Amino acid sequence: MKTKDCNKKIKNMFPEFRYLIQGLRDSNPHFSKIFEDHEQLDREISQLELDPVHQINDDIEALKRKKLRLKDEMYHLLRNAQNDQLA
Numbered sequence: 001m002k003t004k005d006c007n008k009k010i011k012n013m014f015p016e017f018r019y020l021i022q023g024l025r026d027s028n029p030h031f032s033k034i035f036e037d038h039e040q041l042d043r044e045i046s047q048l049e050l051d052p053v054h055q056i057n058d059d060i061e062a063l064k065r066k067k068l069r070l071k072d073e074m075y076h077l078l079r080n081a082q083n084d085q086l087a
Contacts, residue, residue, distance in 0.1 A: 013071070014074070014075070014078060017078045017082065020078055020081055020082060020085075021035075021078065023081075024077065024078065024081055028077070028081075030077075031074065031077050034070050034073055034074050034077075035074060037070055038067055038070040038071060038074065041063055041066060041067040041070070042067060044063060045060060045063050045064060045067065048060050048063070
């Protein structure tokens with residue numbers, strides 16, 4: 001993901017962790033993969049929602065739940081990293 005796109009996403013998703021996210025993406029391969037997977041799901045859901053045939057679709061709902069689980073996992077990793085910095 002381009003840095004500009006990443007910065008825009010960070011401002012919307014976790015503004016309180018914007019400085020910590022880039023460091024984790026560089027130093028933690030697991031966090032980086034989750035971040036990229038979340039972005040990929042976001043693009044996939046957006047494309048599906050543009051098609052009127054797919055607007056009411058259980059598959060979209062399943063993808064949204066998966067995306068939310070990834071976001072929750074990112075949040076927990078960010079909180080742990082923040083706590084580690086404060087300790």
